[in-house]
Amino acid sequence: xxxxxxxxxxxxxxxxxxxxxxxxxxxxxxxxxxxxxxxxxxxxxxxxxxxxxxxxxxxxxxxxxxxxxxxxxxxxxxxxxxxxxxxxxxxxxxxxxxxxxxxxxxxxxxxxxx
Amino acid sequence: xxxxxxxxxxxxxxxxxxxxxxxxxxxxxxxxxxxxxxxxxxxxxxxxxxxxxxxxxxxxxxxxxxxxxxxxxxxxxxxxxxxxxxxxxxxxxxxxxxxxxxxxxxxxxxxxxx
Numbered sequence: 095x096x097x098x099x100x101x102x103x104x105x106x107x108x109x110x111x112x113x114x115x116x117x118x119x120x121x122x123x124x125x126x127x128x129x130x131x132x133x134x135x136x137x138x139x140x141x142x143x144x145x146x147x148x149x150x151x152x153x154x155x156x157x158x159x160x161x162x163x164x165x166x167x168x169x170x171x172x173x174x175x176x177x178x179x180x181x182x183x184x185x186x187x188x189x190x191x192x193x194x195x196x197x198x199x200x201x202x203x204x205x206x207x208x
Numbered sequence: 209x210x211x212x213x214x215x216x217x218x219x220x221x222x223x224x225x226x227x228x229x230x231x232x233x234x235x236x237x238x239x240x241x242x243x244x245x246x247x248x249x250x251x252x253x254x255x256x257x258x259x260x261x262x263x264x265x266x267x268x269x270x271x272x273x274x275x276x277x278x279x280x281x282x283x284x285x286x287x288x289x290x291x292x293x294x295x296x297x298x299x300x301x302x303x304x305x306x307x308x309x310x311x312x313x314x315x316x317x318x319x320x321x322x
Contacts, residue, residue, distance in 0.1 A: 138312075139309040193302055194259070
């Protein structure tokens, strides 16, 4: 158990809908990351938050948004969902912000868009 | 420039054999090279990592070999066991002023036959 908690574990929704994925980082970790894993794209970095502030942005679609709250939990909002958004979404956390900090992954949220 | 290329895509090894997975990168700004292990239904878990100032790092049966001039690094699993059967991802990250991100290879599905 990495200590990173993600909910829900599985989610099935229809195209055009909006969903929110939730993440609680490991105790003491200030950084939260979101990654998307799909068969065709592999593991792709989406976004990094540190202590409530956005620090780095990757291949995140404009239909997706994220935030980190004062209690350090994070939410990834996915809207106007398309079939191609079906994927496993991982949250990860680390103590600091810099390269080299061990990044711990949660078990992921499986999103299926039908 | 941000890509990490991983090979082979899949690997079958007999119990007790050596598993070797290779990765290559282009961006010389990368300064941290972790390997992650992922079991079905689980998130990636850090296995071992190396910085470019050393050419080799060993932890138990797992060894990273790093060739800075060739921009390549590899994972060696000695005395491979059926419990090592999983998907392995190499990754790289670089020191950024504000945040960090892992760039992952495509993954290698390792099967260790008993």
